[in-house]
Amino acid sequence: xxxxxxxxxxxxxxxxxxxxxxxxxxxxxxxxxxxxxxxxxxxxxxxxxxxxxxxxxxxxxxxxxxxxxxxxxxxxxxxxxxxxxxxxxxxxxxxxxxxxxxxxxxxxxxxxxxxxxxxxxxxxxxxxxxxxxxxxxxxxxxxxxxxxxxxxxxxxxxxxxxxxxxxxxxxxxxxxxxxxxxxxxxxxxxxxxxxxxxxxxxxxxxxxxxxxxxxxxxxxxxxxxxxxxxxxxxxxxxxxxxxxxxxxxxxxxxxxxxxxxxxxxxxxxxxxxxxxxxxxxxxxxxxxxxxxxxxxxxxxxxxxxxxxxxxxxxxxxxxxxxxxxxxxxxxxxxxxxxxxxxxxxxxxxxxxxxxxxxxxxxxxxxxxxxxxxxxxxxxxxxxxxxxxxxxxxxxxxxxxxxxxxxxxxxxxxxxxxxxxxxxxxxxxxxxxxxxxxxxxxxxxxxxxxxxxxxxxxxxxxxxxxxxxx
Ligand code: FAD
Ligand code: UDP
Numbered sequence: 001x002x003x004x005x006x007x008x009x010x011x012x013x014x015x016x017x018x019x020x021x022x023x024x025x026x027x028x029x030x031x032x033x034x035x036x037x038x039x040x041x042x043x044x045x046x047x048x049x050x051x052x053x054x055x056x057x058x059x060x061x062x063x064x065x066x067x068x069x070x071x072x073x074x075x076x077x078x079x080x081x082x083x084x085x086x087x088x089x090x091x092x093x094x095x096x097x098x099x100x101x102x103x104x105x106x107x108x109x110x111x112x113x114x115x116x117x118x119x120x121x122x123x124x125x126x127x128x129x130x131x132x133x134x135x136x137x138x139x140x141x142x143x144x145x146x147x148x149x150x151x152x153x154x155x156x157x158x159x160x161x162x163x164x165x166x167x168x169x170x171x172x173x174x175x176x177x178x179x180x181x182x183x184x185x186x187x188x189x190x191x192x193x194x195x196x197x198x199x200x201x202x203x204x205x206x207x208x209x210x211x212x213x214x215x216x217x218x219x220x221x222x223x224x225x226x227x228x229x230x231x232x233x234x235x236x237x238x239x240x241x242x243x244x245x246x247x248x249x250x251x252x253x254x255x256x257x258x259x260x261x262x263x264x265x266x267x268x269x270x271x272x273x274x275x276x277x278x279x280x281x282x283x284x285x286x287x288x289x290x291x292x293x294x295x296x297x298x299x300x301x302x303x304x305x306x307x308x309x310x311x312x313x314x315x316x317x318x319x320x321x322x323x324x325x326x327x328x329x330x331x332x333x334x335x336x337x338x339x340x341x342x343x344x345x346x347x348x349x350x351x352x353x354x355x356x357x358x359x360x361x362x363x364x365x366x367x368x369x370x371x372x373x374x375x376x377x378x379x380x381x382x383x384x385x386x387x388x389x390x391x392x393x394x395x396x397x398x399x400x401x402x403x404x405x406x407x408x409x410x411x412x413x414x415x416x417x418x419x420x421x422x423x424x425x426x427x428x429x430x431x432x433x434x435x436x437x438x439x440x441x442x443x444x445x446x447x448x449x450x451x452x453x454x455x456x457x458x459x460x461x462x463x464x465x466x467x468x469x
Contacts, residue, residue: 086112086301088468089321091308092333094122095454096444098294099153099461100331105299107469109328112301114308116334120295123415124287124454126388131358133397134286134390138413139354140369140382140399141287144277145455151279154458157293160281161389165274167380169373171239182272183371184215184264185236193235202232207268215265219258236266244373248403249350249418257419260451274369282387309338319437329468330437333444335414336430344429347449349406349414358397365398378402417449424449441468 088104090097093115101111119125123138142165145151166182169189173179181189190206191199209229210216218241221233237253241261245253253261264274273280283290295302312330313320319330332339337347355378368386372378378400385396406414417423427449434442443464445452452460 086110086328088112088329088331089114089308089312089319089326090331090333091312092116092122092444092446093120093291093295093302093304094333094444095124095457096333096447096461097122097331098291099458100443100465101300102294102297103462103465104329104469105297107465108299109469110299110301113295113303114306114311115302115304116307118305119288120302120304121288121291122333123413124291126286126288129356129358129397131392131395131397133358133384133392133395134388135356135384135397135399136287136382136387137354139352139401139415140384140387141454142275142280142368142387143282143454144275144280145453146277146279147455147459148279149462150455150458153462154290158283158285158290161284162280163282163368163387163389164280165369165387166272166367167274167369167371168367169240170370171372171374180370183240183373184267184274185240186267186269186272188270188272190232193239202228203268205229206232206266210268213267213269213271215267217258217262217265218253219261221266238374240373243375244371244379247377247379249416250403250405257451260419282389286388308332308334314339314437314440317436319439327439329439329441331441331443331464332434333447335446336427336434336442336449339447340430340433343433344426346408347427347430348418348423350403350416350418351406351412352415353402353404355400355402356397357400358395360395362393362396364396414446417445417451419449419451 087109088101088111090101090104090111090113093101093113097113097115098120101113104111117125119127124136124141125138126134126136126141129135142163143154143160144165168180169183169185170178170180179192181192183189187199187203190203193199194202205226205228206216207214209224209226218233218237221229222237224230224233241253245251245256245261249256249260311322313323319326335347337344363385364383365381366386367383369380369382371380379402381398381400383396383398384390385392403416406412431442434440441464442448443461444457448460
């Protein structure tokens with residue numbers, strides 16, 4: 001991969017997050033930990049480095065009048081006078097918000113990014129846990145795309161670790177033991193499940209029906225008229241899809257959006273990778289470092305720990321921030337229903353509980369992710385060291401994912417939009433509300449109520465920023 005071109009040689013500093021012990025800050029470049037004084041603003045010397053960390057009981061706003069001499073003052077003593085200082089407002093510092101902010105800033109706009117969480121990166125955020133293992137706080141994130149523009153653009157902010165994601169299904173073998181085979185279910189899975197000879201014969205039959213190297217969704221395969229292929233489809237449905245989907249969505253594969261199970265089709269190939277995209281990898285120093293570089297631009301100011309909805313007012317037909325009208329673009333990447341006070345009812349989501357376990361062993365499962373497709377309450381276990389390539393002998397951290405309905409209770413995060421015609425209709429009402437504001441743009445997985453991967457969001461953010469500059 002090409003080396004990154006950094007705009008500024010910033011020190012890479014990111015906070016370990018709310019749940020970690022003590023105010024330790026991770027410095028990947030220097031490989032040492034430092035303990036900052038409370039309230040310290042971290043910034044690079046070469047550039048005005050405005051992504052910052054602070055103890056959570058104190059809040060600061062950065063006044064960006066001067067790019068070289070930033071001043072910090074507690075919010076309680078007065079906020080930012082937005083219209084004098086910024087050309088655009090971005091709500092959320094995930095992929096949607098951060099990519100858009102950077103592209104707008106490179107187009108000459110001064111951008112304020114408000115982020116509710118105490119860190120940047122949205123759901124792609126990663127950090128070191130107490131054992132020093134780099135974990136993804138909101139579930140495993142593997143970057144993959146066929147979009148060269150997106151890959152090249154992101155490559156400005158990171159070097160990539162070449163990583164091809166592989167996933168195993170772990171199922172009971174019917175004799176008191178366990179069996180594993182690749183997911184997506186492929187020719188190797190077939191031979192493991194049915195034995196080499198019978199598996200090879202069935203594989204040939206499938207290839208004759210659908211073609212070599214073809215991907216066939218489970219719903220398509222279940223339409224097969226040939227009794228042997230239909231029986232095979234039932235096997236895959238039962239062993240790979242129905243129980244996992246019930247755990248993940250609380251509904252059967254037939255009840256959910258068909259595009260969802262189509263993400264993991266039966267693959268008539270020996271290729272056992274989870275994705276076949278041209279560009280795949282993990283940011284070498286992690287996603288948070290990538291975001292930190294992306295947001296490190298003189299035109300970008302980031303405020304963490306700030307709920308934009310407490311400051312953004314859409315009543316009265318215009319966008320107002322802190323009580324003052326703001327006519328520049330407002331790019332909103334949070335929940336669409338929340339933005340409008342849930343006036344058409346809440347949009348349904350699935351949320352996840354992540355249970356992290358740190359184990360005193362080098363390796364737990366030998367690969368990045370294992371899906372428990374028939375039993376267990378969790379859907380999958382991910383072992384981060386396999387994803388990140390981190391070498392850390394004697395210790396490893398895994399995460400188990402438990403899915404359930406999102407209720408909107410405090411602290412719950414809406415992870416997956418539940419896409420169906422009824423929910424799409426409700427979403428359309430919110431979108432129509434947003435369209436009443438000529439300077440308001442809904443962007444991202446939450447704001448657009450879609451099942452987007454990181455690359456799709458980055459692509460949409462680049463497109464929107466292009467239109468706005
Ligand atoms: P988010 O990352 O959710 O960012 C939105 C941000 O807005 C958040 O930080 C939020 O705090 C902030 N916000 C919301 N409301 C407000 C407010 N009122 N004020 C201030 N801030 C606000 N994609 C892949 O390509 N590969 C993967 O392997 C992959 N794995 C995934 C695994 C899981 C478990 C999940 C849930 C998703 C995965 N994704 C993956 C998808 C990926 O997470 C999304 O595509 C991406 O994070 C979407 O970015 P976003 O900016 O739209 O949303
Ligand atoms: N799926 C399944 N079994 C698997 C893997 C996936 O049934 O072993 C189905 C399930 O419905 C899941 C969907 O395919 O929600 C998409 O899977 P993917 O791995 O893309 O989900 P994500 O990583 O986005 O949670």
